[in-house]
Amino acid sequence: MSLSVALRHRFPGFTLDVDFQAQAGVTALFGRSGSGKTSVINAVAGLLRPEAGRITLDGRDLMDSATGRFLPPHRRGLGYVFQDSRLFPHLSVRQNLLYGRWFASHGDRIGFEDVVSLLGIGDLLQRRPGALSGGEKQRVAIGRALLSRPRMLLMDEPLAALDEARKSEILPYLERLRDQTRIPILYVSHAMPEVARLATTLVILRDGKVMQAGQLEGLMSDPDTAAHLGEGQAGSVIAARVQAHDADGLTRLSTPLGELLVPHLDAAPGHTLRLRIHARDVMLSLTRPQGISALNVLSANVRSVAPGTGPDVLVRLAVGQDHLLARITARSAKALALAPGIAVHAVVKSVAVTDRG
Structure with missing residues (x-):
């Protein structure tokens, strides 16, 4: 898998101007609030149409301003997990999961039972979202996205709304997702502990620009990275x-x-x-x-x-x-x-x- 992102887009008082490559595994977009992380992931998803640029996934253009090509979100073959789970409250966990199949983009990647086992949600299938904890809701949301058989999974601050106990609960499942599936993940976060635990590639954003990008372990031991991580995170x-x-x-x-x-x-x-x-x-x-x-x-x-x-x-x-x-x-x-x-x-x-x- 390879994702290439090069785009420019002006907002009031802010210009997003980024260029980076992502390979297989988890690519983390890291930066403070307002650095442009969510705008980048929304552009990849097709929820934002940049003024200029090109986004390519596995050699397939998702958008290219030079040619006018812009695939709508439902044709990009991407799964999106938001900060809040956005589950349907009137449906059971099983029904929420199966809803993802309506948007299956291509060949078999992972089946229903595999998803349930991977995320440890077998005991939750008959419940409704109102009876779930925050961590359980996010696991179901991830499962629903996986069952759409995405070419890539997009995750925008999926743990930001959870307390530390719930984060500790869900992180092992995200590690299993990274290690046991072949689905690449674009992961947005401003929390370095979870980025350091999950990411294989790190892209550091500040004020709409890429400050550094590369393999996580190499960047983390680079003194030039320290200034972009926040106090005490080096x-x-x-x-x-x-x-x-x-x-x-x-x-x-x-x-x-x-x-x-x-x-x-x-x-x-x-x-x-x-x-x-x-x-x-x-x-x-x-x-x-x-x-x-x-x-x-x-x-x-x-x-x-x-x-x-x-x-x-x-x-x-x-x-x-x-x-x-x-x-x-x-x-x-x-x-x-x-x-x-x-x-x-x-x-x-x-x-x-x-x-x-």
């Missing part, structure tokens, strides 16, 4: 696999950085997950520290030292087969004489790497 996203659970309550993880120890994770050996390591939780030392409580000390080499947003700097480190980002004070960087090529030890607190996104 850090690295690392793939990990559960190796073993030790008798003292720690879990061993295999990662491109090397082995990491974290407090016990409720996941079987072999299970894969993502770790989000905040730059503020990484300390640096020129010699291997002795007599400290931190369990994770990694050998690293400095790749770059970049100014931060205040009296700090962002240090990009090469560790094993991946990169790690550290935020330290400029005074500390000067005292350590940090520069590209310097060998250091990165100290990561165990508690900092238990966040799965």
Whole structure:
């Protein structure tokens, strides 16, 4: 799957001017409110007709201002999940799901029973939306969109209206959707924790323009990205696999950085997950520290030292087969004489790497 978006559209006091490519997996449009995220996804859906540009999905033009082509929403083969579930209140969950079949766009992608199993909604089929929690409603809305057999799934802030408990409930289902189906997803969010957990590609928007775009893990460890993420959000996203659970309550993880120890994770050996390591939780030392409580000390080499947003700097480190980002004070960087090529030890607190996104 490939999605190409290049468009320009003027609103009162605001101009949307974006150009990016998306591949298979989850492409997250990230930015603050008013950055243009929803306008982009609405243009892809056909709910907004841009003044100029071209949008192509798998080599098929959805719109092209040069030729005048503009496919209406119902001919684009896209499923749309809004911030609010927009379920029909007078229909049961089963009936809401089956409604999606009326708009099936092309060949079999995923059947009814598969959708019910994937989203864990088998016990809800006879209920009506009024008897569902917010997280349950969103799962049903996703199921309805999937049953339209879309070429791509569009999700506009699907978790924004949910509290933290409901977000925690639905995130594993979104991970299953990403990992177990071959349906690409364009995902709008201003919440970095869910983006870091779900996305494979990241597109950062600000004031209607693309600031950065690319593979998530590479961008998250890039100091240039930090300025666009918000205070305290800079850090690295690392793939990990559960190796073993030790008798003292720690879990061993295999990662491109090397082995990491974290407090016990409720996941079987072999299970894969993502770790989000905040730059503020990484300390640096020129010699291997002795007599400290931190369990994770990694050998690293400095790749770059970049100014931060205040009296700090962002240090990009090469560790094993991946990169790690550290935020330290400029005074500390000067005292350590940090520069590209310097060998250091990165100290990561165990508690900092238990966040799965």
